[in-house]
Amino acid sequence: MANEYALEFDQITKLFGDFKALDKVSLHVLPGSIHAILGENGAGKTTLMNVLFGLYQPDGGRILINGTETVVRSPRQAMGLGMGMIHQHFMLVETLSVIENIVLGLPGQGMRLSLKEHVDRLSVLSDAFGFEIDPYAEIWKLPIGMRQRVEILKVLYRDADIVILDEPTSVLAPNEIANFLDGLKRLRDNGKTVIFITHKLEEVTEVADRITIMQHGTVTAEKAVSETNTREMARLMVGRDMVFEDLKKPKVKPGPVAVSVRDLRAHDDRDIEALKGVSFDLQSGEILGVAGVDGNGQRELAEVLTGLRRPSSGKVSVFGQDVSTLSVYDRRHKTHMSFVPEDRQQTGLVLDLPVVKNAMLRDFRSWPFSKHGILHMQNARDTATDWVKRYDIRLRSVDQHARFLSGGNQQKLIFAREVECAPRILVVMQPCKGLDVGAIDAVQRTILRERSRGTAVLYISTELEHILSVCDRIAVMCSGEITGIISPAEATSERVGALMGGISDADAA
Amino acid sequence: MDFLLDTQALTDFLSTSLRLSIPIIFAAVGGVLAERAGVFNISLEGCILAGAFGAAVGAFLSGTPVGGLFLGIAVAACAGMILAGLAVGLGINQLVAGIAINILMIGMTSYLARLILGADATSTLPGFHPIAIPGLSAIPVLGPVLFKQDFLTYLMYVTVPLAWWLLYKTPWGLNIRAIGDFPVAADSAGISVPGVRVACVMASCMLAGLGGCYLVLSQVFVFTEHMSAGKGFIALAALILGRWNPVGALLACVFFGLTDALQLRLQFNSPEVPYQLFSMVPFVASFLALVLFAGKVRPPSAIGKKYVRGGK
Amino acid sequence: MMLDAIRTLYILRPVWAVLLALFVGAGLIAVAGVNPLDAYQALFTGAFIDYYGLAGTLVKTSPILLAGLAVIIPLRAGLLNIGAEGQIYMGGLFSVLAALLLPAMPGFIHIPLCILAGALGGGLWGLIPGYLKAYRGINEVIITILLNFIAINIVSYVAGGPLMQEGAPYPYSNEIGEHLWLPWIMPGTDAHAGVVFALILAIATYLTFRFTTVGFALDTIGHNPQGARYAGIKVRRTLVITMFAAGAIGGLAGTFEVLGLKYRLYHLFSPGYGFDGIVVAFLALLNPILAPLSAFFLSGLKAGALVMQRAVGLETTVIEAIQGLVIIFVAASLAFTYNRSYWTAFLKRRRMLDDTLDELEANRAGRQP
Missing domain, CATH: 3.40.50.300 (P-loop containing nucleotide triphosphate hydrolases)
Incomplete structure (x- = not known):
């Protein structure tokens, strides 16, 4: 038998x-x-x-x-x-x-x-x-x-x-x-x-x-x-019927153009051209999704925007100001840009430092975390404790190393840090990768709250369903180019599939 | 530089170069094996010293160079066992483990040498003597340089191609190269990553130990404290310049041997200049060579990283 | 409570490692036919109890502690500085140059100038590997080792050539002016103010790591350079500055050797203090506030070794061997990480076992009233 x-x-x-x-x-x-x-x-x-x-x-x-x-x-x-x-x-x-x-x-x-x-x-x-x-x-x-x-x-x-x-x-x-x-x-x-x-x-x-x-x-x-x-x-x-979740997006009237990208080109770590002339505008109070199969230039795009990678040509301006020469630090603090990276363990957190220090990571040089170069750990601890409460981060103590948090709680911590500083631009990459349903929900609500606050959000993900439920517009990337920017209503699976496969609307016509 | 024109002087010069490069060659080939498997072997220096110490004690006790050779390799293997245990077994930072072994070897060999050799430390030990290879040694200049050498030199001639063959022409070599670059893949193919790494570290330290044996049994016939004098570190520079290839490392070592021979000659010819100005030449040469060329070569990607199964 | 006890045992693991090393070292001593207890007694009395012995220990503590800091600081940012030895030599060289070549001036100006010069010399010698690592990706370990040999030879050359005192039997320079000598801290001995300065520096380093944004940045780089870059820290520049600072502290070790003890530039004036710094760093678990303690202990071993040799006729090299054992055992002890949940589970199992045994006992007792 x-x-x-x-x-x-x-x-x-x-x-x-x-x-x-x-x-x-x-x-x-x-x-x-x-x-x-x-x-x-x-x-x-x-x-x-x-x-x-x-x-x-x-x-x-x-x-x-x-x-x-x-x-x-x-x-x-x-x-x-x-x-x-x-x-x-x-x-x-x-x-x-x-x-x-x-x-x-x-x-x-x-x-x-x-x-x-x-x-x-x-x-x-x-x-x-x-x-x-x-x-x-x-x-x-x-x-x-x-x-x-x-x-x-x-x-x-x-x-x-x-x-x-x-x-x-x-x-x-x-x-x-x-x-x-x-x-x-x-x-x-x-x-x-x-x-x-x-x-x-x-x-x-x-x-x-x-x-x-x-x-x-x-x-x-x-x-x-x-x-x-x-x-x-x-x-x-x-465990439930899968329908496109209606997140009840509040109506937000998009504001002025926050980020303007023109003909951006950049190479990847292997020195192969990964961005081949990318252009788009991102408005305040808007979530622009970037869809596409992994490895088609999304990571390089996020890195160039946040200053982690130098573009080979092209221009990025933030509220009309060219930011090409700004360092990572200046982009974060002068243009108020926040970044939730794809790899939360290797990039977004320092796993072997306590949660409180991870909470300080973005703004450790500014008040309330420090003043004149002297750390104010009690302030940091209070702030971190507050975030832990408000973002429902489950942990034993803020002195615990970030390594011992679950993936969902690590991501909530990163979001708290990147959002509590009241950014004007928020770049998030693969925010829901590897998270359970509850954590995904929390992450998406945080992003939508930022949108209501008037933040310009760039939402890079390979999970199409998430993009469809959250974003106002969707840019699809294929081999370093944006093959089309469409609205969620236009985004049938055939259309998006074609764009992801490199068949732009112009080709299809 | 007129000595280059005189046959006898040129033969002497090249001969000296070769003799000076041989300990480094053994160590560098050893280093290649370990680093190809993803383990930094900073302890090459300590292993040379261990080999030299063992060779001296072995030759002293047995009265034959062969006894020295065996004990030299054995002591170096002990150093290798410690490194393998610390760096592969316990997963301690490989550089730290290597430095620890270097410090240990300097202390241990000095202390034990005084205990064992005692008053006889300065008397000449039995060593290997040159054997001329009939025919080949009659070639002008190169003949006496290459083929009127002792047993350990001939062993080196065999070791380098053997190491190359092992790395590039056998399944084991494929395993080693895979582990040095992407141990997860090797593990998933059923290869024991710690096993191969331990074997490579042991072989590496024993080869460096052979370099130490050469110092005592073929070159100076006595053991002196800290006689490795930085040769292990020059070997490390050489293997980077040789791009983690045994043959490349050999060429880099010969280059260092030439600079060393040259500085000795300069010391000899200009006694009025303090000799230290010349004795730093090999180190300056290694330094410059690294700075000028090292940026362009890519080490095995997994080097220095401990491998933990399931860790991503 | 049991957990706390285990945790304390765990935190003290370098101490266990040192004891183990001394135990194995006792074997080495016994090999020479000497009673290890006699040897250790002579060693520790000579190092820590005897007035002149203690002074000798403090003399060595100055360079060893500074070298330890020169290793700890970059290691917190992830760089292994094996070059403290070379930095010591360059520090000594630069301070002697400032002492001998600058025009005559009062001590309160000249001494700081000599100290600054020494720090600068060591700093430059640290800057080179720092730059090559940060901007060229060249392994700092090999570069610092090579630079050690180069620095030692440069000093030998200068002490035996341009600066050599006329008619000196072996390479050393002219004596520096008496107004440049550092004050003594123990009357009638060689113990000089260098060790005090080193201690202050250790405390300052500790405070920097504990309470400043600079320390925060260094620790962040050390734990995750990619995360540090993402946080807006200029990783490369910070690494270069760190190596400069570490080199400068190493340079101070050489400077104080010259200004406080030798008053001349000798060739080979440092018997490997830079490498002792590595041992200090690991023994102190990379914590600057523990560095004085571990440097003091290590210096005691070295200073006591001579006493031991006189008392029981044992070679001082045995101390070098024991020092090697210390670093091996400390390094090995670092591999054991404290895992709270593991121990909690272990203790829980133990308690369950005890409970079960109690129950069995009770049952047995119950059955035979």
Whole structure:
């Protein structure tokens, strides 16, 4: 009976301290099928896969592979059992070539690194699955879609029968996604079992045979895709019907132009042009959303605006004044610009300093935090305590290190700091990434409150639903250019998808 | 500079250069291995000293250079074990761990050398003697320079290509390079990151120890306190200039050997000038070389970072 | 309460590390056939109890404490300054130049000028690696090490060449004017005011880190340079200034050696005080207010070593070895981080075990009334 499953989880439980990351999770995957695991951020999908790969040991339950109970102690053992994992963050060494990455860690190679023979074997494999690739290209020169292809080939090269993909489409452009989904079908047609972790409903309906839906570490349903619909899946995933939330945006009449960007160009860290002539205006009391697939110049745009990156040409003016020469500090204090960065742990906070010092981070040189270079820690502590109360930041003490706050509370702390100084311009990037529903709500309310106050808000995000529910206008970016600026009412998924894929309105016409 | 025209003087000069560069070459190749695996090895200096100390004690006790060689490598391996334990095992800042080992080695070797060698510290120890390779050593100038050397020099000739082959032509080398650049990927491919790093650190320290053995067993035949005299640090500069490639490091070391030989010659030729003006030349050369060229090279990206599984 | 006790044990971990190092060092001493207790007794009496011994300790505390500060300050901002040794040499050189070459003037003007010159010399020697690190990304550790060798050789050259006293048996310069000598703090000994100055500087450094925006900026850079840049701190410039300041303090160590103790520029005048500074920094857990204590202890080891050698005939190099052990053990102890929730859970389990045992005991007692 059990033998009919390629992989079976039986009541797997995993604890982190008192927190139940997985609570009696059961999962049944049929061989030769595409099985989707659907769930929001933090539902426990990735933890589940880490258990499968031996990175975590479960605190309860059993794993059965082809009907045999198995204890997986290491990723290497998992690979030996015929499982291959493609992580959300690619596990590729960028300075090495495609074939070197594929051969890396391959058992039984002996003393010599015979790349030529491996290249021959790889080309047979890539032909069979229709994944063309230059085996000698170095990874860092390849586009994202190609890198993912390398990851898949790496797994296939190890004769994996079960291929597991963690949020594989989150990094892909819309045109790459279609291609990728075709690839998955080809894998299935060649007899491989595919497990596909995602939170995107359309992809599930398009390729998956069966789904397991998870919510807060438990399984809410497991069924054939043909027996369900997107609406039901959404409800099982978030515990409520997913509709575009009406945040009851108060009417705010946009004021004068706060930020004016003209023909902005900038290079990324690799010295590749990441902004190719971006122009837009942002008015006071307006939220301008910037949508687009990750890595199309959004980060560089935010960094240039806030002074963290130097543009190669073009102009940024704030209330009519050219700010090109202003430092990060001056932009923050003379033009009253605040910035909620994408990476709250590496940029937005200093994790190993206490919360109170993180609260001071933006304005530690001004009153009430300091005067004439002398810190006033009691003021800082009072201010931080006040913020903790008003922004509902859950912590034990403001002297606690920021590292020990949850993601949502870290983000609330950053928002309190960046908003309490009464900015005139607020740049936020990926503000809801990795947050739970409650924290997302708090963040969006804070942003809307700023809008009512007359702040000009630039809202950069890859989460289209959030942008649609919050923003007044939406600029879509693709490979360093703004392909169109539209209103939420015009933003049908086809239109936005086309813009994200680089087909501007002019092209479509 | 007229000595460059005289065959005998030129042979002497090049020969001196080579002899001065050999300890640095061993250390630098060792450094390449460790840094390619993502571990700074600031303790090369201490390992040279450890090797020299072990070589002296071994040769003194056994009466043969081979005994010295084995003990030299063994003592350096002990230093390597400490570094591996601190930097890879406990995850302490690699630079701090390396400096700690350097300080420890200076104290330990001085103290133990006085205890063990005592009054015999200044007497000449048994060492390796030059062996001329028939045929090759008859080539004018280069023959005697390259092929009328002792066992450890020939060992160096083998070590450098071997290290290169290991890094670029074997699966282990691929593992090492991957770990130095992106250990998460190597870990997910089932390679033990701490395992490879420990192995590389050990090999690295033992190679530096060989450099120390060369100092005692092939060059001066006595142990003196702190005889490494900064060679380990020059090796660090050399491996950066050599772009973390054993062959590149070799070339950089030979360059430093040449400058060192040159300054010795200048010291000898101009006794009226205080010798310190010349003895700083290798350090000034390393400094300038780093400042002029180092900005353009990219070290292995994971260097200096401890690897914690699951930490992003 | 148990938690507090564990926390105290944890905070004191450098002390345990030092004790462990002394214990292992006892093994080294025993190898030489000397009773470790006798040796340590001679060492600590000679270092801390005897009047002249204490003075000798304080003489060494001055440069070692200053070198420690020269390591601590940049390390708080994330830079490892191995160059204190070179900065000491350059400080000594510049102050001697100011002492010997400036025209005659009263001491109350000349001494500050010499001190400033020394600070400037060390500061410039710190500025070089600071600039190269901040703007060129060149590893400061290797650069500072190379600069040490260069500085030592420069001083040797100057002391043995241009400034060498005529007919001197080995390289040293003319004596500086007596009006430049620093006052003594313990009559009849060599202990000079340098250590007082160093102590004041340590306290000032502590206050700076604790109470000023400058200290805030440095700590922020040290913990997260990217976050610091985002907060509007000019990271590169701050790093350069920090290295200059650290170098200047290192330079003062050399300056006070010249003005307070040697009164001449000797070649090789610092026996590695700069490297002792690294040990001080880690022993003090990078806290400037603990630096005087750890510098005093370390100086005591060094000063007491000579007494020990005379008393029990043990080589002073054993102290260098023990110093190496100290830094290894302290470094290792730093790896153990205090994890409150871990210990809370541990204590909770312990209590549960005790409760269970009590219950069992009670049951047993109940069954056999």
